[in-house]
Amino acid sequence: MDLDQGCKGEASELFEAQAHIYRHIFNYATSMSLGCALELGIPDIVHNHGQPITIQELVSKLNLPIDKTLHLHRLMRLLTHSKFFSVTKLPNNQEDEDAKEGYVLTASSKLLLKNTSINSQNVPNLLPFANLVLDNVFVTPWQFLGKWFYGNESTVFETAHGIPMWEFANKNPSFNRLFNDAMAGDSQMMSLVVKDCQEIFEGVESLVDVGGGTGLNAKILLEAFPHMTCTVFDLPHVVANMIETRNLKYVGGDMFSSIPSADAIFFKNVLHNWSDDNVLKILKRCREAIRFEGDKGKVIIIDMVVDEKHDQHEITETKMVFDVLMMVLVTGRERTEVEWEKLFLEAGFGQYKITPNFGLRSLIEVFP
Numbered sequence: 001m002d003l004d005q006g007c008k009g010e011a012s013e014l015f016e017a018q019a020h021i022y023r024h025i026f027n028y029a030t031s032m033s034l035g036c037a038l039e040l041g042i043p044d045i046v047h048n049h050g051q052p053i054t055i056q057e058l059v060s061k062l063n064l065p066i067d068k069t070l071h072l073h074r075l076m077r078l079l080t081h082s083k084f085f086s087v088t089k090l091p092n093n094q095e096d097e098d099a100k101e102g103y104v105l106t107a108s109s110k111l112l113l114k115n116t117s118i119n120s121q122n123v124p125n126l127l128p129f130a131n132l133v134l135d136n137v138f139v140t141p142w143q144f145l146g147k148w149f150y151g152n153e154s155t156v157f158e159t160a161h162g163i164p165m166w167e168f169a170n171k172n173p174s175f176n177r178l179f180n181d182a183m184a185g186d187s188q189m190m191s192l193v194v195k196d197c198q199e200i201f202e203g204v205e206s207l208v209d210v211g212g213g214t215g216l217n218a219k220i221l222l223e224a225f226p227h228m229t230c231t232v233f234d235l236p237h238v239v240a241n242m243i244e245t246r247n248l249k250y251v252g253g254d255m256f257s258s259i260p261s262a263d264a265i266f267f268k269n270v271l272h273n274w275s276d277d278n279v280l281k282i283l284k285r286c287r288e289a290i291r292f293e294g295d296k297g298k299v300i301i302i303d304m305v306v307d308e309k310h311d312q313h314e315i316t317e318t319k320m321v322f323d324v325l326m327m328v329l330v331t332g333r334e335r336t337e338v339e340w341e342k343l344f345l346e347a348g349f350g351q352y353k354i355t356p357n358f359g360l361r362s363l364i365e366v367f368p
């Protein structure tokens with residue numbers, strides 16, 4: 001009897017382990033299926049339909065051969081299970097058990113629409129981001145991770161593509177556009193940060209957004225604080241041909257050489273791209289650039305803070321995925337509070353304050 005029970009226990013553990021492995025090794029099938037739905041424009045078709053769309057209507061809108069109906073249904077079943085779509089009864093038939101059902105968008109697929117009124121400045125549009133992450137340029141390096149461990153290149157990206165990512169972006173205008181559009185889509189959440197953290201930016205008369213890309217962070221800041229002057233500082237090929245206004249300037253350069261002077265130096269999703277040695281160099285350039293006057297003068301950082309003790313398991317897992325992503329693409333990493341603090345103190349700053357919970361990221365103010 002005991003032996004039988006033991007066997008069952010062992011078998012169920014084995015089956016669970018097998019399912020666990022399959023779930024993880026096939027993770028890419030869900031991302032690739034989502035990529036296919038985005039390539040076909042399915043979220044926009046569902047949105048534009050105005051009511052739940054049946055599988056037959058979807059086949060027709062996509063101009064697919066009728067014999068692909070079942071295949072599309074299987075793709076939609078996976079994406080519905082993964083919460084990118086949901087299924088609901090058609091209107092006026094809610095009570096009828098046999099009524100036809102149709103697909104509608106979920107909170108996640110609403111963020112993946114091409115260009116609709118749902119996409120406003122308050123809501124990030126993550127379609128450009130998904131396009132970047134699912135692009136071959138980003139996917140290929142993962143196949144070189146093992147080889148990289150035995151090689152001399154500083155990033156896996158370089159092992160795969162022969163040059164570092166920033167140089168690749170400089171040499172490939174279409175990838176440069178894809179990358180900058182993805183980052184700008186993510187920056188649309190800046191208006192929520194500004195709304196929640198008015199006091200952090202109040203009193204700042206001039207701000208430099210270092211690695212500010214095409215300038216969306218700065219534009220959102222200027223909408224809330226029109227008296228501020230903002231300089232977007234980035235590599236020359238990123239800020240070439242940008243349109244300036246009275247209080248928005250673009251400066252091309254290298255943050256390792258010097259950073260333009262201002263009351264506040266701002267970094268969003270930039271410092272996690274770099275190793276500790278390089279972050280130290282950048283922070284030292286910040287100390288030279290900041291105008292310390294009265295209680296003015298600080299660095300403002302939006303980046304992740306890994307906190308295994310307090311974050312939910314899934315949040316920590318995502319932060320760890322980004323940590324490995326930073327190793328694969330660039331020379332960066334995601335840091336714990338202790339690791340951030342060490343860098344601030346070594347660079348000669350005295351105090352810092354962390355405001356957590358902008359999704360995966362926190363806002364860190366660093367003071368002299």
Ligand SMILES: C[S@@+](CC[C@H](N)C(=O)[O-])C[C@H]1O[C@@H](n2cnc3c(N)ncnc32)[C@H](O)[C@@H]1O
Pocket residue numbers: 166183184186187210211212213217233234235238253254255256267268269270273
């Ligand atoms: C991950 S993106 C972040 C863009 C933007 N801050 C945002 O939140 O969307 C990093 C930026 O750092 C810029 N960058 C890389 N190396 C740089 C350097 N040496 N000097 C200035 N900017 C640099 C890149 O061109 C890119 O725009």
Ligand SMILES: O=c1cc(-c2ccc(O)cc2)oc2c(O)c(O)ccc12
Pocket residue numbers: 133186269270272273322325329330360361
């Ligand atoms: O692929 C990425 C993603 C990010 C990113 C997006 C959203 C967040 O909340 C944090 C980070 O940042 C990246 C990055 O800095 C980079 O150099 C390459 C790729 C990505």
